[in-house]
Structures are given as C-alpha cells and as structure tokens.
Amino acid sequence: MEQILVYFYTYKEVIFVIALSIFLGIEVISHVPSVLHTPLMSGANAISGVIIIGGIILVGHADTSHISTELVLGVFAIIFATLNVAGGFVVTDRMLEMFKKKKK
DSSP states (O other): OHHHHHHHHHTHHHHHHHHHHHHHHHHHHHTOOGGGHHHHHHHHHHHHHHHHHHHHHHHHHSOTTSOOHHHHHHHHHHHHHHHHHHHHHHHHHHHHHHTSOOOO
C-alpha cells in the first residue's frame, strides 16, 4: 500500500493532468452539436492513426526482457486506438449508407 501512495505522490502532476483531460474531454464532447460529429470523428480517426504509429514505435523500443511501463502503455495505445479507428470506420460507413439512393 505504501508503494502505491509513493507512486501517486511521485506522479501526482501527471495523474492530475490525465484526470483533468478525462473530465474536460467528457464535457467538450457532450456539448458538440450533431452536425459536427462527422468532422470530429474524422479528426479523431486521424489522431488515432498517429497514436497507433506511436504505440508501435513505443513497443518496438521497449525492453522486452521484463514487463515495463513502456511496453504496457504501448500495447494499450495500440489496442484502444485500433478499436477507435475501426469503430469510426464502421460508423462512417453506416452514415454514408444513409445518403445513397435506395433501389426501387
């Protein structure tokens, strides 16, 4: 338990920034009008693509002799960004189907 408290005390600024960004992201996304969701989704997919590349680079440079923080963060970044990109493509494809003319 003491190690956890020391960890939180050592990285309190980073933990604060992450918690603040989570709350800020939820607040910003919840107030976005429906018209802007598609352009924002395109931007999020582009950013997630960059995160995938960064995660791959991070995992490639991580020390694989033991489980390190870099390795865990890189794997999580790759998994979550890939899920975001795939979900974005599915939603975009579904949205584009709405604009196609239906066959009679």
